[in-house]
Amino acid sequence: MDLLKFIGRTRQFEQRLGESRPRLWRLAHAWCRNRALADDLVQDALAKGLRNHAQLRDEESLHAWLCGILAHCWHDHLRAHRPMEDVTEMDEAVLVADGSPETEYLQSEIVRRVRQAVAELPVAQREVVTLVDLEEFSYAEVAAILEIPIGTVMSRLSRARSALKERLRDQNACGLAAPRIARVK
Amino acid sequence: MNREVSDELLNAFADNELDGAEKAELLEQIAADERLRAKVCETWHLKELVRSAHPLVGKPGGRRKPDRWRMFGLPLAACLLLMVGAGSGWLAHEQYDESWIPGAELRTIQAKGGRVVLHLVSGEPIEIDKALRKAEQLASARDREGGILQVELVANGTGIRMLQSGNAQLAARVATIRARHHNLKLIACNEAMNRMRERGVEVTLLPEVDVVPSAIEEIATRLNQGWRYLQV
Secondary structure (H helix, E strand, O other): OHHHHHHHHHHHHHHHHHHHHHHHHHHHHHHHOOHHHHHHHHHHHHHHHHHOHHHOOOHHHHHHHHHHHHHHHHHHHHHHOOOOOOOOOOHHHOOOOOOOHHHHHHHHHHHHHHHHHHHOOOHHHHHHHHHHHOOOOOHHHHHHHHOOOHHHHHHHHHHHHHHHHHHHHHHOOOOOOHHHHOOOO | OOOOOOHHHHHHHHOOOOOHHHHHHHHHHHHHOHHHHHHHHHHHHHHHHHHHHOOOOOOOOOOOOOOHHHHHHHHHHHHHHHHHHHHHOOOOOOEOOOOOOOHHHHHHHHHOOOEEEEEEOOOOHHHHHHHHHHHHHHHHOEOOOOOEOEEEEEEOHHHHHHHEOOOHHHHHHHHHHHHHOOOEEEEEEHHHHHHHHHOOOOOOEOOOEEEEOOHHHHHHHHHHOOOEEEEO
16 A cells, blocks of 8 residues: 555656656756757756655745756766756747747847846846746745845846847847837936 | 846846845836836846746647737736836835735725726636736725725736636626626726737627727726726
8 A cells, every 4th residue: 555655646747747847847948058958958957856855845946956966967967067058059039930930030039139138148047047037946946946145036037138128128129228218318 | 326236136026036125226217227127127028938838738748729818918008017117116115925904004095095007908717717806905905094996907918818808707707797886897908908819819798898999098097087006
């Protein structure tokens, strides 16, 4: 009976791991900008998650826990290799066309520029901004995932957003030009 | 009391990281300072750009179209709200994450005329669900004299999705709620619909829905009339 329960719990855990996969992949890809590497990082993180299931204290925080493992895998990779900046791989920016060609072009161009701007951030800033904006983690959760103080999360986020605003405003194509949003004195 | 507002603090505000007292204090400053309002709007817009540029794909390697309304409409709507709010002093509202209105808030509404405008700017299914739950809760409540409350649920930005035909399940739910509560008005923003149409999105509303020229104007009018404002 206990064995059946154990198997049931393990299957349930595996299923939940699988549910986190797309979000982990998006995060990994935003960090490394390389599909094959993102696949490897996520695979590695999920395998470690499965192996270390017993270390998860709160089932509710499974995704944050997995993001922490993913961050470790990513940092291990960075230590072992030079950072990969394969920012040429932007094929997802080619969108499904359902509007006018001009609109479609503008949309895909904006997506490309935003991704490019994120990809060009220093790694530490890129991690924080993606954890906050893509995964919608609180600052405290980001601090726990990256094992850094909350103050560092805030300062990295601030620098990341300033840099992104600067880059995207310069390109004047992403609606970040002041007149679109508000009149600035 | 005015203090220097750092970018970190403005980010914390935009990310909903501040507690009630901190948020209220900062809101006062933001309301009084156009430069701060512009910065917050820009941050909201940036957040949506980042999110929309990295859509969740079903499986690695899949393709999905970024949500263009999320990219443009929602942050813009939020910014407009910030501007209007700054002018009319109604910004010091709480944003509730739960799909249930806390008792204290409900008591305040009941004590202050029993009229409330509920505002939805997001088209995310979870936010739509919250909006409908809260609207039902409010429409079912009574004021201090035992009278029913007057409730308006105003949608703009991607929140218009809640009031569009096309999703049979959602349409049935909206129709049921509307039939059950005659004191609940469902309102769509014409400006938001026009923006959707400009982008090639066909917009057909459910029959139970009223249309106002601008959600912002509607909310501002209601606030001037003493209604309580809640954002979903």
